[in-house]
Amino acid sequence: MKSLISLIIFSLKENLRTKLYVVLLIFTIILIFIGLLLTGLSGFEQPQRVLVNTGIAMMELFCLFLILLNSVNLFLQDIESKSVYLTLSKSISRSKYLVGKYFGSLLLILINILIMSIIHILLIKLSRWKIPENYYFTLFTIFLKTGVVASISLLAVTTMTSQATAVITSLLIWIAGHFISEIIFLAGRIKIMFLQFFLRICCYIIPNFQYFNVKDYFDTHYFVAKFGIVLAIIYWIVYNSVVLILSCVVFNKKDL
């Protein structure tokens, strides 16, 4: 357990030290500030909404790009520079190494959401507006959503050797995950049995990001009340566990 915690902390520190992380963080903070400019363009009719939505969207995008670019890159660098041997030689199994990396990424996401939400809340307060009712709940679902991407990107990076392929695959899964409702709709309409079957299988394999997409309707109490957080968490745990196990299997068999 101690070694796992050390791995998590090591992975987190490794991520925080990169230049890309700092650049992405600064860029996102600037973009959140740009939200303030957009409020001016909104004709003074709905300024708070624009600022809140811009901030939330930027937080999610930042976490996504951070996982896709930084974590994937660091993992491949570890393998290419053979520094992974140093860790693995200290009686740490490959699976533990991977799980450590994953929890490190989760911690990274959590810290980033905290940093950015503090800036965002400050901006909202400075503009003398109220924090929306379900704001913190929305942030939690962003954490869940990007957590799924973190496990997918780990699977992608262990199965593929190129950073670009891993990033593109994870990004495509992210996109498809927002289309599950449409895929279900198509599966219901298509009359070719094979395609219908294929689409239905896709619905199971691709993560359904609609379960975590509270930010689409966080200001509507009716939908938030209908949102099944317990089911979403169960889905999150099961999906991530399966993807992580698959990643461990692939990584255990990999020639380093």
Next chain:
Amino acid sequence: MNSIKLVVRYLMFGLIFFITASMLVHRNIRSDAYNVRYSIFGKRKLVIEDYFVLDSIGIIFGLRKLVSDIAWIQLLQYYGGEPPEENHHCTNHNKCCHIEHLTKIQPGKYKKLIDYCRRVTTLDPLYSFVYFYGVGALAWNLERPDEALEYLNEGLENLEFQKSNPNSDYWELVKYQQAIYYKLGGKYKEMLDQLKVIIQSGRAPNMVKAILANLYKKYGYYTEALEIWHELLFCNDPEYVERAKKQIVILNQLIKNKKV
């Protein structure tokens, strides 16, 4: 033996995963209210071709709300600028005044306004303010009550889940609907009363307030019009504040003349 155990363990995990996923996906199929509103394959379509790429990015990256805000700003730019139907360039900006046109009656202008409104609400079907704004502009400024009713019905459909709450945006939209029917039926006094109720609820856009003030002025209710402009004097929008200042002077003069 160990490998068999491992395979069994993975299979168990896989099974749990598929059962949970299947449970959730089927639940998703039934969760109707959300999908009906957000599906882009159903009734809703990306209406303005020029913004197809931007809107698609918003949908595929799960950034509907952010893109709907951008669409809202673009709607304001479209309706805040010169009507695309005429190539008119003003020589004297003060006289021409882009601000005033927002409350002027301009039938036949801004033909794409309904599409711009639909674009925003396709991205975010729960953005009730756009329904208020779009319906107000279409019904009273652009004199296209039929289009306003068409758009209003889309709004009612999307906000139907609020029906049980008498203070909801759904019932606010119903008030707009009634006001439009009064207008179509030529019952202007009732229409004004209904618009007054809408404004008193505190959810009306500044534009609708200005519309009512202008209508009051048109029908000779100067004091009521003055009250609304006084209220607009303290709104955040500098455009309306400027306009309110001008109108207050004019209305005070009209009230004086009336007394004389």
